[in-house]
Amino acid sequence: MKRRLFQIGTLVVSNSYVGSVFFSNIYQGWFKGVCIPVMNCYGCPLAMVSCPIGTLQHFVIIKAFPLMLVGILGIIGLTVGRMTCGWLCPFGFFQEMLYKVNTRKFFPGKAWSYSKYLVLLGLTLLVAFWVGEPWFCKLCPVGTLEAGIPIVAWNPGGDIFTQGGSIISRVGVLFYVKLSILFTLVAAAVMIHQPFCRYVCPLGAIWSLFNKLSLFRLKVNAGACAFFEDCHQGCPMDINVHQDANDGDCIRCLECTKWKCKMVKFKPVWSEKQPDSKHQPLDPEIVRALEELKESERQGHDHRH
Amino acid sequence: MRVFVRWLRIAVLLILLGLFAYGVKLGDFSEIRYNGSILCISCIGIK
Numbered sequence: 473m474k475r476r477l478f479q480i481g482t483l484v485v486s487n488s489y490v491g492s493v494f495f496s497n498i499y500q501g502w503f504k505g506v507c508i509p510v511m512n513c514y515g516c517p518l519a520m521v522s523c524p525i526g527t528l529q530h531f532v533i534i535k536a537f538p539l540m541l542v543g544i545l546g547i548i549g550l551t552v553g554r555m556t557c558g559w560l561c562p563f564g565f566f567q568e569m570l571y572k573v574n575t576r577k578f579f580p581g582k583a584w585s586y587s588k589y590l591v592l593l594g595l596t597l598l599v600a601f602w603v604g605e606p607w608f609c610k611l612c613p614v615g616t617l618e619a620g621i622p623i624v625a626w627n628p629g630g631d632i633f634t635q636g637g638s639i640i641s642r643v644g645v646l647f648y649v650k651l652s653i654l655f656t657l658v659a660a661a662v663m664i665h666q667p668f669c670r671y672v673c674p675l676g677a678i679w680s681l682f683n684k685l686s687l688f689r690l691k692v693n694a695g696a697c698a699f700f701e702d703c704h705q706g707c708p709m710d711i712n713v714h715q716d717a718n719d720g721d722c723i724r725c726l727e728c729t730k731w732k733c734k735m736v737k738f739k740p741v742w743s744e745k746q747p748d749s750k751h752q753p754l755d756p757e758i759v760r761a762l763e764e765l766k767e768s769e770r771q772g773h774d775h776r777h
Numbered sequence: 778m779r780v781f782v783r784w785l786r787i788a789v790l791l792i793l794l795g796l797f798a799y800g801v802k803l804g805d806f807s808e809i810r811y812n813g814s815i816l817c818i819s820c821i822g823i824k
Contacts, residue, residue: 498816505810514813515821522813530812540805543797550790609820620821632816639823647822687786742783 475558475725479565482510485520486562487618492517496630507541509548510561511675513612515619517626523614525596525674529606532597549682553689557669557676558723563614564669568708570661578663579710585670585721592674608674613657616650665708670721680720690717690728693735706731 486508489499499520508521531538557564596608627639660667669676711719713728728736
């Protein structure tokens with residue numbers, strides 16, 4: 473619930489420029505110099521802040537090093553890893569809501585999650601460098617949802633939108649390509665948990681590099697989980713928390729810290745002497761005692777039925 | 778070793794903070810604000 477409030481709060485705060493409705497313009501004030509650490513299209517008429525990936529591409533195109541952006545992404549990544557994906561991203565929230573639709577669910581496999589690094593390196597950086605245009609933005613489903621559809625549906629009259637002619641009359645093929653990408657993603661998000669975050673998001677790819685290095689990270693007390701051998705199934709991102717809690721795909725939603733066994737905790741690295749989250753083998757004596765206890769419980773259960 | 782890694786992390790954080798501040802000094806903030814203030818109409822799919 474707390475996480476939902478953060479997600480909705482970010483969505484509202486970063487898209488709160490109601491002046492666009494009255495003046496048919498976009499926000500051009502001081503806050504547009506701030507890059508919010510989530511995917512949020514600054515082409516949205518209500519947007520108050522800038523998108524880090526759009527900004528990154530802009531700096532690549534003008535062939536300048538984005539010192540401020542690298543600094544802020546590095547500071548956040550090194551502190552909490554990919555936590556902004558799970559707690560702040562409005563598009564992540566949108567996908568989570570879609571996944572609640574009651575239908576058959578799929579997990580395409582871990583190997584596909586490396587595709588987001590290709591999107592970051594190829595489409596976001598190299599293509600922008602060679603072509604000189606922000607091609608990730610041109611295809612980005614976040615932009616279609618937050619800017620493309622609202623602007624075309626609204627058809628505003630301000631100069632910043634019309635730029636010499638009505639919006640509706642100038643809708644091009646790219647708009648329909650963008651729409652089809654968005655609809656494909658929406659269909660996928662109903663069956664796969666957060667497919668954009670897992671397989672496409674270049675910002676997620678940047679954050680995921682920090683998950684194992686961040687100052688705050690997930691720590692697993694393997695000894696506490698012997699009774700809950702299926703508890704890794706509770707991870708929304710299908711991560712085997714027992715094997716590697718700080719996997720690059722982990723969005724730090726902290727759902728695993730709510731498990732009954734309390735085996736996973738989100739802590740700063742200096743808080744415990746046991747440094748890593750890898751599975752520590754249990755003492756064989758303890759394992760045997762636990763198995764005996766489980767067996768006796770099972771027999772008691774069978775007996776009752 | 779662990780203490781070294783901890784201090785290394787703090788040092789990297791300070792370097793990143795320095796990068797951020799230097800970026801602001803060089804005008805990155807104004808550049809980001811400028812880029813965010815112009816609507817890329819072709820990015821939306823409008824000709």
